Amino acid sequence: MKFCHFVNKLVASVGGVILVLYESSQFYENYIPKYNDHKYIMDNSYIPFSTFFILSLSFMFLNIFSPSKNSIANSFKGLLGCFLITCSMFYFINQVFICSEYANEESSKLRFSVYFCVFLFLYMFSLCIESYQNLSFTISRNERKETGTMKVEV
Structure with missing residues (x-):
C-alpha cells in the first residue's frame, strides 16, 4: 500500500510539471502557419x-516540502488539488475532442x-485521490480534538 501511495503522490506532484514542460515544448507550433495541425491541449480559452x-x-x-502533520498545509494542498482537478478536467475534455477530430480525419497523430x-485521465484521478487524502486527514484530525474540561492535579 505504501508503494501505491508513493506512486500516486509522485504522479499528482510531477504530472502537472510534465504537462507544463510538454506544452512549453509545443509553443513553437503557433508560429508555423499550418492549417488545423497545431491543435494541442492548451488551446483552451x-x-x-x-x-x-x-x-x-x-x-x-x-x-515536496510541507510536513504531513501541518493541518494548514494539508488544507491548502487539498484546495490547490481541487483547483487542479478542475483545470485538468477541462484539459482532458479538450483533449478528448482533439482525439475525436483526429479519429474523424484518420490522422497519424491519433495514437x-x-x-x-x-x-x-490518470493525472486527474491521482489528483482526486491526493486531494481527498489531504482534506480527509485535516477533517479527521480536527474531529479527534476532544472538548471539555481538563483535570489538573497539584
Missing part, C-alpha cells in the same frame, strides 16, 4: 496556461493523442 503553471508548481512544492488523453 477557459483556463489560461499561466494559471495552470502556477497551480501545478505550487502543488508540487507543497507536496499519441490517445496516450496523452490516458495520461491526463
